[in-house]
Amino acid sequence: MAAKAWREADDREEMHARKRRLILEAAARAFAESGYHQTSIDQIAARLQVTKPTIYYYVRNKDEILFQIAQTALDDLDERIAAAQQGNETALQKLKLYFRIYARIINDDFGYCMAFVSDNVLKPPARAKLRRYKKEFELRVRHIIEAGRQDGTVQVSDPRLFTFALFGAFNWMPQWYSDAGEVELDRIVDHFLAIFCAGGIAPGRAPDQVRAR
Known part of the structure; x- marks a missing residue:
């Protein structure tokens, strides 16, 4: 579902805010399920079926x-x-x-x-x-x-x-x-x-x- 929502996010004026929120939602589920330290940026990216550099385009690190x-x-x-x-x-x-x-x-x-x-x-x-x-x-x-x-x-x-x-x-x-x-x-x-x-x-x-x- 997360990957599908990512692909369907608007590619223009609301794209950045929408995709950033999708990252937060995917990360929130991962943190709650697996723990903060046990969750990597790679795992968050995998949930969205995007690359790790894509995640870093929207956020600096897990703390952020x-x-x-x-x-x-x-x-x-x-x-x-x-x-x-x-x-x-x-x-x-x-x-x-x-x-x-x-x-x-x-x-x-x-x-x-x-x-x-x-x-x-x-x-x-x-x-x-x-x-x-x-x-x-x-x-x-x-x-x-x-x-x-x-x-x-x-x-x-x-x-x-x-x-x-x-x-x-x-x-x-x-x-x-x-x-x-x-x-x-x-x-x-x-x-x-x-x-x-x-x-x-x-x-x-x-x-x-x-x-x-």
Whole structure:
């Protein structure tokens, strides 16, 4: 599929961006499946049925690929949230919207990579750069929670710890979630947020009926 998509990518104005993203997608799957250190540029090229120099035309090295996976996931999140927002949501509604979109991202190729590949695989300078990208996800949620404390829709005593707990739960999803299960992703998000925000479980189906592998 990756090789077919590569061949069909537009050869003109969108070619470079499209093919660069295909490299990131192929690399994300490879990193998640085989490990960062165990995946070579040659193996990424083989998935796309292109040469190694072709990969280097779009990216400098594996470190840059890992950075760009995180940055592209963040850009995707921002774009989807901007498209979905109506402008009059409460902070709690924004939090639900954020994690409904985030849950989709964390369960796609880029999210799998971010969940399964530790930034400890990188040397300290590169690790710090990647962590700055990841920190942006957290900061967006912290801002929503602070707004929720102001409008009364999110009542937490420590926004920082609350944010860590939320991401801990959602980032574990790739370990068990399957879209072949019984409960759709938005319902799982609602269950999670009900547990964290209200100390209870959202009405409806029980958590043991969620989509699990």
